[in-house]
Amino acid sequence: MKPVCENCFKNDAALKRPRNGMKVCKECFFMLFETEIHQTIVDNQLFARNETVAIGASGGKDSTVLASVLKTLNARYDYGVNFVLLSIDEGIKGYRDDSLETVKRNQVQYDMPLEILSYDKLYGWTMDKIVAQIGKKNNCTYCGVFRRQALDRGCVQNSIGHVVTGHNADDVAETVLMNLMRGDIQRLDRCCDIVTGDSSSRVKRSKPLMYCYEKEIVLYAHYKNLDYFSTECTYSPEAFRGTARALIKNLEAVRPSAILDVIHSGKQFQLSKKSKARQVRAVQCSQCSYISSNTVCKACVLLNGLNASEPKLRLTEDEGGAALPVRVLEKLQF
Template structure:
């Protein structure tokens, strides 16, 4: 079987089939196309301004590592004029976060970026290991998600930075859209589809430069650029509701590779149906990017990142397969990635919300825009009098004395049992 030439340069041998559109590319062209699409997302949405100080939410996983590498490359290539800083959150998960932070420390040296690490124990007086020990594994991701988002903002304020970028990719956004759709939470769905959270007046705003990048392509980029990243999944995440949404997205992708970006597009269209008074997000500001041009392909080819998430080791298996493929190429054995076929060129009709009549619940009901203030307890920005983190901490701290009493009782019972066993042993002797 003759080698397949690259679809772009026409000279080099194609080694990669893009999951997004099945385009066959050589390693060099794939890296260039991937970086060009991220550059287009950044420029078309005006994410940055010259002189901005940007904190990269670095977990040591594939997404944040690729984000740091790409931003450093594009910042130097296109002269963005950005000052990049790595910001890591230590949740206090032994055997997971302590190991991944070692990867982040190496990245800081490799990319020549300052690194700031902020811990849950420092901010809240709790580690995630202690939280899970108190409440169990079910629902623990709710605590971690709230704490982590606030910790990123607090860490940025410690650094005097007003813009945090995270490694959320297209798979993550599609999962979030499905989760909020299944929960019937359209206001939150509308906010989650925005590539930017907050604006110039916000204390800290967050953005997702990798919003339209497939998770599999991020792994391909990290592999071929030989980036140093951490692959182990969080030991508590399999219990999360997000895992169910992830499984659904992966199954849809196997049948139709463009499904991920189709879900993202649908979420953006549904966001337009939610009044700005409810979401507090301006649709014209949040969805500037052209879905088709962000891919470099037409809409039929598929249209248009905190924690590096993976699906039960699937991405680690993919990395292993990639290495095996490279070894096979060295032995002149043709190895082709098996991907599901897609109907390229099929047109997708976009549904525009025109002249929408108010629903039954909207009649006579005045919609009030949420106003951002500060928490009366911790001073963190919040639309409520008491922020979610303080509410969760209140429940944890109420359980702490009870937990300490139970531990004391268990120790006393254990001591009594030990004395009884010693007495029995003496009697028998």
């Protein structure tokens, strides 16, 4: 005999909720999952009526579920918010080009405008070019810093003051542990804030899925038959972050509430007076006027490094000169 849904006590239970082990039917799962996100939105007053909000859309499960749930909740609870999909094209062949196709389909499915910004246009560098230059070791640093700024720039270009991202509870818990293990006290202090960006930053960022378990997001996407892209980035993830992720998964197996417990701890961390005094104040980058904790922002520092190490001279296709016949001959195939 199939167990009965512990929420409606009518239908057969279809799944066991990873966050609390509750056995529920599909309909109740959808309702509970969506209501919890609605509660997060209401408790934290994330949206204002008539506000235009960008959804950072990568085509992956998190952002697809975010777009789907926000569209549902906007209609159900009449938030009066205009949602726009904002995608960043990092220029990773075989990964981002395919996932952007998913975002384009999502644009039609959810009837939302789509804006795509590319690293190539913004910085003159694609991730493929960056990896060719620096190798695979620190490429996630470049991608992360550039994406964060690109999302903000995309919002500013489109006069949008708020961007929501699909960070889930597992991501936040993982970040708390990472910051703890790296000794990054400043980030540890603010990584559990649901809304980031103060009065000095032009774009407000929020994480409506911050309390949603990754496993439940996958279940929601699966049962709702959402169209999402599920391939890992071709440039392998950071080794250290991988260890934190594995730890979180082991802890979740022993105590399902461990993910939320880590987030609770993260929220409770408060800097000592001494550490607070050392906290850096946000200023404007002297090169791009983006918000920064130093005179030159991290993106500009990385970009300057890339530009400085790029060869000054390069052979181009249309360039003539004495070597041209040889180059043409080299390409000939028989």
